[in-house]
Amino acid sequence: MVFNTGTALLDAIVLAVVSKDMMGTYGYKITQDVRGVIDVSESTLYPVLRRLQKDECLETYDMAIDGRNRRYYRITEKGRVQLNLYKSEWASYSGKITRIFEEARI
């Protein structure tokens, strides 16, 4: 992708990915899902998840899977509010960008 993904946009994408699963989802799956949309490296998301967790947009719980603990991330109420804000901001922003592109004469 030629356009940079800012911190806020990456946060928004991660929140959106995590919010899809009511039961929550885990680090590897989140990374793979995000990688389906934008090109991030495998090591990228831990700091992002940590930050969202610290900001109380995500919460974690552990669940035993195949005899070991898997850490699940689940979106919080605060996270939903934040994600909603991101969504409306993105709609307005991308709408304006799309309009200016449509008006452009190529």
Place this chain on the structure above:
Amino acid sequence: MNREEFMKKVEYLLSDLPEEETRDALDYYRDYLEEAGDSAEEAMREFGSPERIASIIRSDLQGNLADGGEFTDTGYTDERFREPNYQLASREQEEYHYGNTGTGAGQADSRTGGYSGNADQSGAAGRTGNPGQPGAAGRTGNPGQPGAAGHAGNPGQPGAAGQPGAPGRPGSGGQAAKVLWIILAIIGAVTVLPALLGFAGGAFGILVAIVVLLLVLVFLTAILTFVFLVAGVAVVAAGIAAVFADPLDGVVCIGVGLVMLAIGLVGVVLSVLIYGKLLPWLFRGAIDGLNGMLHRKERTA
């Protein structure tokens, strides 16, 4: 490196931090690699190195990750954790670290040890060197190598004598060992080269003294021969003149003159030998020797 080794290294690199702080992060990356399953290999490649992951975790715990990162079209990048830069910084640190511990071992090295260490190292440095590397170590290490190998004379058998440095090698891994070897090589070159230069200087001094002595002898023989011949002729002539006035004195004078002439003639013979045989032989020997040295240098270079 499998994923257990990878995570062990990360854990080791963070062992100075409280375990309860690093546990979450270590768990995350350990789980990640486990979930990755068959693609763990690729994930580790993207992780870069245990050092890089450890740095990310450390920065995160110290709370300064938020100011450093930037999301670009290739995703999240932090200048400090970019692979090439990061590698460079970590290499320098390692070099500094092992440089300190390595000094003692390097100096304790015997002369041959230092040298064969060098010859050994030149190959290793060349192999490890890649364009992306800082090159500081490689570049400073290399100039010393060809000369060192040349002096050692037998670059074919390094290693054995180089081993004295080995006890100082930390068991942590190949990279550290390589850095340590480079340090040892540099220290070896720095400490042993002057000593060898000193020896060379001493040898050169002795050579010069011998040459000067030879020249003096050669010239002295010529001058004395000339003096004795002239003086002999003069004394014999004076004796012949004196015989008429005082026969005894005259005869003694003629005798002394003849002895002088004889010595002069011996001198002539010596001069002929020296100028005709000894000097050409010396010159030829010197030229052959120089040729030999040059050729040997070419061969080893």
